[in-house]
Amino acid sequence: xxxxxxxxxxxxxxxxxxxxxxxxxxxxxxxxxxxxxxxxxxxxxxxxxxxxxxxxxxxxxxxxxxxxxxxxxxxxxxxxxxxxxxxxxxxxxxxxxxxxxxxxxxxxxxxxxx
Amino acid sequence: xxxxxxxxxxxxxxxxxxxxxxxxxxxxxxxxxxxxxxxxxxxxxxxxxxxxxxxxxxxxxxxxxxxxxxxxxxxxxxxxxxxxxxxxxxxxxxxxxxxxxxxxxxxxxxx
Numbered sequence: 001x002x003x004x005x006x007x008x009x010x011x012x013x014x015x016x017x018x019x020x021x022x023x024x025x026x027x028x029x030x031x032x033x034x035x036x037x038x039x040x041x042x043x044x045x046x047x048x049x050x051x052x053x054x055x056x057x058x059x060x061x062x063x064x065x066x067x068x069x070x071x072x073x074x075x076x077x078x079x080x081x082x083x084x085x086x087x088x089x090x091x092x093x094x095x096x097x098x099x100x101x102x103x104x105x106x107x108x109x110x111x112x113x114x
Numbered sequence: 115x116x117x118x119x120x121x122x123x124x125x126x127x128x129x130x131x132x133x134x135x136x137x138x139x140x141x142x143x144x145x146x147x148x149x150x151x152x153x154x155x156x157x158x159x160x161x162x163x164x165x166x167x168x169x170x171x172x173x174x175x176x177x178x179x180x181x182x183x184x185x186x187x188x189x190x191x192x193x194x195x196x197x198x199x200x201x202x203x204x205x206x207x208x209x210x211x212x213x214x215x216x217x218x219x220x221x222x223x224x225x
Contacts, residue, residue: 004157033212043158043201043215056212090157096207100148103213105157 002027004106006091012112018079021109025072025093029102031055032074034066037088037108046089049074078111086113117141118202118216125222132189134219136202139183146207147178149187151198152218158201161187192223 005024013019025032033056034046045058049068066076072093078085088108095102119137126132138147148163162169162176164185169176175188189196201218205211 035213035215042217043213045212045214048212058212092157092213100160100163101207101211103150103160105159107155107157 004091004093004104006089006106006109008109009107010110010112012114013081014114015081015083017081018077019081019111020075020077021089021091021111023074023076023091023093023106025074025091026095026102026104029093029095029104030072031094031096032068032072033092033094034074034076035090035092035105036060037090038084038086043090046076081113083113085111087111117204117214120200120202120216120219122217123220123222125224126192128194128223128225129191132192132196132221132223134187134189134200134202134221135184136187137184138202138204141182141204142206144206145204147176147182147185148203148205148213149174149176150201150203150213150215151196152201153195153198158213158215161200189221192221194223194225197221197223 007022031050033048037043048056052068063079068074090108092105146163146165149161150158152158164176178185199218199220
């Protein structure tokens with residue numbers, strides 16, 4: 001069974017630009033969550049989508065947005081990038097009918113803002 | 115904020131058992147204890163979860179105290195590949211319940 005796939009693995013952007021990250025969940029998983037990981041703040045929840053609807057949202061500014069498609073694939077977008085947005089962005093897919101809710105993380109996208 | 119407290123770090127010798135403690139004194143009756151680990155530069159990996167009974171799987175054992183205010187993750191025979199940050203999380207069961215990560219405990223397995 002294929003795992004959670006995140007693309008791209010690495011990305012370098014300039015301040016003020018916008019970026020889109022992609023996440024393909026495990027087949028059959030309808031929930032996709034996004035997390036930001038930085039050395040200072042650790043792992044922080046961004047938002048969660050289920051059946052194309054945002055179901056939960058973390059405490060991040062409106063520059064961070066996401067969406068989910070009918071095939072459960074998800075994208076997150078960050079507009080007007082700031083240096084502090086440099087982080088590892090992790091996507092996880094889950095299914096409540098599996099042990100541990102089947103929460104499975106991808107390997108992440110390492111975003112560097114210069 | 116995370117509802118758990120863990121020591122910052124610990125180490126153990128390869129082949130020995132690693133016992134990782136976690137305090138969750140404010141846990142609610144419907145909240146489970148979950149453990150995840152994150153090996154450097156990878157996404158977190160689910161290890162085990164439990165409500166009140168002790169649990170065991172192929173990776174580890176989870177011991178939850180009777181009052182449910184603390185738990186211990188046991189890696190019975192630690193290997194170098196078990197070196198990672200281990201997160202103890204309490205949450206309501208269900209895929210729509212987010213994971214709130216604390217700082218975790220860094221386990222270093224020495225040869």
